[in-house]
Amino acid sequence: MSIGRARLTLFLIFVISFLVQVVAIFYSLRRGTIYGDNVTSFVKGLLSIYSVHLGVVVAGSFAQIRTTGPARTASKTPFWTALVLAGTWNALLAGRTLYFSLGSNDSIDDLMAYLTMLASGGSFLVAGALTYFFSHKSS
Secondary structure: OEHHHHHHHHHHHHHHHHHHHHHHHHHHHHHOOOOHHHHHHHHHHHHHHHHHHHHHHHHHHHHOOOOOOOOOEOOHHHHHHHHHHHHHHHHHHHHHHHHHHOOOOOOHHHHHHHHHHHHHHHOHHHHHHHHHHHOOOOO
């Protein structure tokens, strides 16, 4: 797999997870589980959680210098490790948001406390992988 395809895969994991959570919260708003102020606070908090990770991904993508020659390939072990770690981190975030959105009896404050705790305590799971894949030249 090319390094570009590996980067795209990691990018999509983060973007899809983010969008799933935003849609889930708007679903909660539609159901009347939460109110507009809660949605605004949640999306702001979610943007804060994802800002560093997506910032690395976007900045790394734009900062790449293309050279002529064959594209560099991603080693399988680092790629699969990054994929599992990024998938796990995002699944923990999105899973909890979906649990809340689909009818749990907890509060939006409990959800945000969980997401904030996981983001601050679990970012190490993906920080190294993102740095590895987005700080190298693509070719």
